[in-house]
Amino acid sequence: MKNPFDLTGKTAVVTGANTGLGRSIAVALAEAGAGIVAVGRSAMDETERLCREAGVAFHAVQADLSSLEPIERTVAEAVAGGGRIDILVNNAGIIRRADAIDFSEKDWDDVMNVNLKSTFFLTQAAARTMLADGLGGKIINIASLLSFQGGIRIPSYTASKSGLAGLTRLLACEWAAKGINVNAIAPGYFVTNNTEALRDDPKRSSEILGRIPAGRWGDPGDLGGAAVFLASAAADYVHGIVLPVDGGWLAR
Ligand code: NAP
Numbered sequence: 001m002k003n004p005f006d007l008t009g010k011t012a013v014v015t016g017a018n019t020g021l022g023r024s025i026a027v028a029l030a031e032a033g034a035g036i037v038a039v040g041r042s043a044m045d046e047t048e049r050l051c052r053e054a055g056v057a058f059h060a061v062q063a064d065l066s067s068l069e070p071i072e073r074t075v076a077e078a079v080a081g082g083g084r085i086d087i088l089v090n091n092a093g094i095i096r097r098a099d100a101i102d103f104s105e106k107d108w109d110d111v112m113n114v115n116l117k118s119t120f121f122l123t124q125a126a127a128r129t130m131l132a133d134g135l136g137g138k139i140i141n142i143a144s145l146l147s148f149q150g151g152i153r154i155p156s157y158t159a160s161k162s163g164l165a166g167l168t169r170l171l172a173c174e175w176a177a178k179g180i181n182v183n184a185i186a187p188g189y190f191v192t193n194n195t196e197a198l199r200d201d202p203k204r205s206s207e208i209l210g211r212i213p214a215g216r217w218g219d220p221g222d223l224g225g226a227a228v229f230l231a232s233a234a235a236d237y238v239h240g241i242v243l244p245v246d247g248g249w250l251a252r
Contacts, residue, residue, distance in 0.1 A: 018044050137180050
């Protein structure tokens with residue numbers, strides 16, 4: 001029987017692939033057989049090493065996604081490097097922490113620009129290529145528990161990730177019949193740069209850990225299987241979901 005999770009011959013574009021969850025997703029997709037186009041503003045050396053170890057093609061595209069400036073070039077370079085875009089993982093994201101009462105316009109705009117605006121327009125540009133050759137594709141947005149919950153001290157992050165869940169559903173409705181699957185993954189609390197401030201705060205850290213049924217923070221490697229699933233033929237009839245990978249947090 002053919003392995004429904006096999007990504008051999010596919011090309012996956014992963015944003016923010018130099019570290020954390022993005023790197024882990026890129027490596028998981030590579031291990032499932034996909035060639036990787038890693039998009040971001042920092043060096044991709046370690047991701048490249050791990051993907052090449054998995055035996056797949058690797059291309060890096062230098063792009064700062066805080067503005068729309070690199071969007072068209074990123075898609076053109078991804079297509080030139082990888083042949084076509086079969087899979088797009090919108091992983092790049094930032095967070096800013098301050099009480100809502102003090103939150104600045106800059107911390108609002110910076111987060112919304114990377115997490116929502118660039119994500120939408122990169123998705124639009126990639127989807128145009130998927131629709132142009134009629135072969136469709138898989139789009140995976142990295143959402144958050146803040147796509148479901150409010151949280152505290154991260155107003156622009158919660159707005160962006162709640163917005164991303166809505167956008168995932170809208171795009172799924174528009175493109176499902178055109179062969180593009182749009183879905184999202186909502187990671188729980190994972191050990192990456194994104195959660196460093198929380199893990200450094202003993203009170204917040206123990207409160208969070210105490211609520212996770214699995215009894216531990218997520219390791220970036222815990223996310224790969226969900227990404228491979230949503231990127232693969234196994235998910236051909238899956239549209240518009242936000243899949244929690246959270247150690248049971250939302251079940252609590
Ligand atoms: P991370 O280690 O901080 O990674 C964030 C990634 O986004 C990095 O590769 C970063 O690149 C990239 N990025 C940020 N701004 C960018 C820009 N302007 N242009 C291009 N790339 C940019 O944190 P992470 O936890 O792996 O985060 C990955 C995604 O998962 C984010 O969308 C985050 O919101 C989401 N998430 C994380 C958790 C968690 O518990 N860790 C939970 C839910 C959702 P640089 O290294 O160059 O800054």
